[in-house]
Amino acid sequence: MSMPEPVRIGLLGRGTVGGAFAELVAERADAVEAATGRRPEIAGVLTREDGDFAAILERSDVIVELIGGTEPARSYVLEALRGGRPVVTANKQLLAQHGEELFDAAREAGVQLRFEAAVAGVIPIVRVIQESFGVTRIAKVFGIVNGTTNFILTEMAASGASYEEALARAQELGYAEADPTDDVNGADAAAKMAILARLAFHTPVTMDGVSYEGIEQVQPDDLAYAKELGLSLKLLGVAERREKGISVRVFPCFLYGGHPLAPVEGPFNAVMVEAPEITEVTMSGPGAGGVQTASAVLGDTVSILSGDAPVHETREQLPIVTDVASSFYLHLAVADRPGVLAQIAQVLGDKEVSVKSVVQRGAGDDTRLVMVIHECLESRFAEAIEAIEGLDVLRAPPRAIRVIEEEFV
Numbered sequence: 001m002s003m004p005e006p007v008r009i010g011l012l013g014r015g016t017v018g019g020a021f022a023e024l025v026a027e028r029a030d031a032v033e034a035a036t037g038r039r040p041e042i043a044g045v046l047t048r049e050d051g052d053f054a055a056i057l058e059r060s061d062v063i064v065e066l067i068g069g070t071e072p073a074r075s076y077v078l079e080a081l082r083g084g085r086p087v088v089t090a091n092k093q094l095l096a097q098h099g100e101e102l103f104d105a106a107r108e109a110g111v112q113l114r115f116e117a118a119v120a121g122v123i124p125i126v127r128v129i130q131e132s133f134g135v136t137r138i139a140k141v142f143g144i145v146n147g148t149t150n151f152i153l154t155e156m157a158a159s160g161a162s163y164e165e166a167l168a169r170a171q172e173l174g175y176a177e178a179d180p181t182d183d184v185n186g187a188d189a190a191a192k193m194a195i196l197a198r199l200a201f202h203t204p205v206t207m208d209g210v211s212y213e214g215i216e217q218v219q220p221d222d223l224a225y226a227k228e229l230g231l232s233l234k235l236l237g238v239a240e241r242r243e244k245g246i247s248v249r250v251f252p253c254f255l256y257g258g259h260p261l262a263p264v265e266g267p268f269n270a271v272m273v274e275a276p277e278i279t280e281v282t283m284s285g286p287g288a289g290g291v292q293t294a295s296a297v298l299g300d301t302v303s304i305l306s307g308d309a310p311v312h313e314t315r316e317q318l319p320i321v322t323d324v325a326s327s328f329y330l331h332l333a334v335a336d337r338p339g340v341l342a343q344i345a346q347v348l349g350d351k352e353v354s355v356k357s358v359v360q361r362g363a364g365d366d367t368r369l370v371m372v373i374h375e376c377l378e379s380r381f382a383e384a385i386e387a388i389e390g391l392d393v394l395r396a397p398p399r400a401i402r403v404i405e406e407e408f409v
């Protein structure tokens with residue numbers, strides 16, 4: 001009886017994820033063989049110091065790209081696909097910037113390109129959107145897709161720590177990298193949302209189509225006031241269908257207690273999908289980590305061995321809409337004198353911006369008004385803020401953070 005051929009995996013990168021992946025392949029080889037009929041083996045490893053890409057490609061059946069960044073990862077992945085090798089990658093930047101080129105190459109070569117680990121860590125959201133909801137008219141995909149910022153915000157809310165202190169703690173515990181820029185400024189979450197929007201709406205979306213803000217400006221007292229209002233702060237990625245297209249955004253946002261994303265704390269991620277026929281589905285899990293990410297990569301490898309993959313063709317060309325309606329938390333440091341609230345209410349009223357709730361705190365030089373503003377067009381809210389900035393009662397620039405008003409029971 002002849003033994004089935006092993007599946008030879010060419011591993012590009014052996015860092016946090018690549019190293020864990022190599023170990024997992026050895027550990028789970030029996031299980032992979034039982035599931036697919038073929039035993040996996042690492043046929044070659046490329047690092048900065050070792051290995052030759054062409055030689056590894058030559059002796060591999062599947063390429064696993066865990067280098068990160070756009071080059072040389074893009075060239076290697078393209079060459080592998082064009083050479084008829086299926087590819088698994090965890091590289092969100094690569095897909096968010098060059099997705100169409102890679103999907104086209106995969107389609108033309110008739111091989112699979114899988115990337116579950118590129119978005120929301122272990123949560124199998126790519127598979128669910130592509131396969132379970134492949135023909136569902138998805139209205140909205142949103143969630144917490146960056147574990148570093150969720151850890152920082154959780155820490156600030158729990159201990160009253162400043163942003164800088166919470167970031168230092170995240171670095172100490174290995175939840176933030178030495179250079180955390182892309183995490184804290186929202187770029188990492190934006191890349192993931194570009195990928196999810198592309199899959200959910202079947203229209204090309206790149207990083208350029210995503211507007212994003214980070215959490216660097218969040219102050220401890222925003223979190224303290226929010227607690228009084230029953231709100232918790234998350235960095236949200238939101239991709240949704242709009243009347244005239246889609247909007248894809250990343251921004252810090254307050255949620256009312258009872259919202260399915262409100263209890264997601266620490267380095268965890270969570271993603272929600274909404275559509276009329278499915279109502280809503282929420283999945284949560286670890287957002288990163290070597291072995292966790294490696295397990296998602298191995299899952300993709302097994303899927304490749306098991307059969308056909310979705311074709312990644314776009315079906316529509318939807319425009320990106322940027323002026324959308326949002327609710328806001330508004331923090332104003334004001335002079336402590338009669339009529340200030342009325343003056344501000346007047347300005348907001350003139351711009352047809354209405355207030356849902358307001359609390360006044362402190363006295364004298366430390367008087368603050370903290371408001372929740374009902375949903376209005378963001379451009380209109382920006383005009384109202386500009387008008388408020390012109391008032392002489394203001395003691396510091398206004399601080400505004402979006403709020404999801406929906407209250408769940």
Ligand SMILES: NC(=O)c1ccc[n+]([C@@H]2O[C@H](COP(=O)([O-])OP(=O)(O)OC[C@H]3O[C@@H](n4cnc5c(N)ncnc54)[C@H](OP(=O)(O)O)[C@@H]3O)[C@@H](O)[C@H]2O)c1
Nearest residue numbers: 013014015016017047048049066067068090091288289293
């Ligand atoms: N870490 C996580 O928790 C996580 C979670 C989700 C997704 N990801 C994604 O997974 C991928 C890998 O991340 P990681 O954390 O494992 O990165 P990492 O620890 O920095 O490892 C990168 C590996 O790639 C190799 N490499 C870098 N540049 C190279 C080049 N020009 N040519 C050949 N090899 C090169 C490095 O070689 P040397 O060993 O010689 O330095 C190293 O082995 C990234 O796309 C990342 O976004 C990571």
